[in-house]
Amino acid sequence: MTTLEVDDIHLHYGAAEALRGVTVKAEPSQITCVLGRNGVGKTSLLRAVTGQHPVSSGAVTFEDASINGNAPYVRASKGIAIVPQGREIFPLLTVRENLETGFACLKRKDRTIPSEVFELFPVLNDMLSRRGGDLSGGQQQQLAIGRALVTRPKLLLLDEPTEGIQPSIIKDIGRALTFLRDTSGLTILLVEQYLDFCRELADSVYIMDRGEIVHQGPAEDLDQPEVRRHLMV
Numbered sequence: 718m719t720t721l722e723v724d725d726i727h728l729h730y731g732a733a734e735a736l737r738g739v740t741v742k743a744e745p746s747q748i749t750c751v752l753g754r755n756g757v758g759k760t761s762l763l764r765a766v767t768g769q770h771p772v773s774s775g776a777v778t779f780e781d782a783s784i785n786g787n788a789p790y791v792r793a794s795k796g797i798a799i800v801p802q803g804r805e806i807f808p809l810l811t812v813r814e815n816l817e818t819g820f821a822c823l824k825r826k827d828r829t830i831p832s833e834v835f836e837l838f839p840v841l842n843d844m845l846s847r848r849g850g851d852l853s854g855g856q857q858q859q860l861a862i863g864r865a866l867v868t869r870p871k872l873l874l875l876d877e878p879t880e881g882i883q884p885s886i887i888k889d890i891g892r893a894l895t896f897l898r899d900t901s902g903l904t905i906l907l908v909e910q911y912l913d914f915c916r917e918l919a920d921s922v923y924i925m926d927r928g929e930i931v932h933q934g935p936a937e938d939l940d941q942p943e944v945r946r947h948l949m950v
């Protein structure tokens with residue numbers, strides 16, 4: 718079963734068309750990357766999947782059922798989690814409280830923080846009582862991924878998780894995503910501008926330009942100059 722199928726979607730902000738017939742698939746136990754420069758529509762694609770912005774036409778299918786009409790909280794309870802651009806940590810809540818915000822879409826009996834979160838990111842365990850706003854950018858990114866994992870997702874969406882993060886933490890995040898893919902069969906859809914990160918992690922790659930998918934293939938395609946050309950400013 719394919720986890721996510723986005724089929725020929727169009728998305729508008731008023732009269733401006735941000736997505737023009739985008740088709741993307743994400744499969745279990747795979748990391749699918751959507752690469753593209755600033756403003757090509759990557760975040761809009763994720764908004765269409767989470768339900769934060771309606772599509773004008775086309776279909777979004779999750780585990781073989783349409784979710785087009787579902788509100789964001791319904792999609793979250795079905796197993797779609799997002800690590801948003803800019804992390805969106807609550808600065809005045811503690812690390813523990815930030816993680817517990819992930820409980821909102823869970824049944825009462827499931828409202829625990831999985832030990833996996835602390836195994837992947839031990840720093841979160843060390844800082845449980847610290848305020849989110851006191852963490853470094855990299856630690857906040859780990860917290861944002863931890864908060865998404867608390868919801869026990871089947872599909873994990875990440876919006877430019879490497880943005881503004883130091884290289885050692887980018888490596889930790891890459892290791893965590895690979896571990897999740899390989900051990901729990903999680904479906905991961907990652908949108909990025911950082912080519913090397915995608916080249917290392919991705920099983921499958923899409924390149925977006927001006928609201929359209931302009932290339933699709935295996936990660937090795939990123940070694941080809943004509944493919945990289947799409948990503949040059």
Ligand SMILES: Nc1ncnc2c1ncn2[C@@H]1O[C@H](COP(=O)(O)OP(=O)(O)OP(=O)(O)O)[C@@H](O)[C@H]1O
Pocket residue numbers: 730733735753754755756757758759760761762802
């Ligand atoms: N809320 C909005 N209202 C109007 N236009 C928007 C809105 N959000 C995005 N856009 C426009 O839609 C287009 C796609 O933006 P989007 O944020 O999806 O791109 P992106 O690839 O994620 O870029 P970035 O890397 O800068 O986040 C851009 O032209 C942007 O200006």
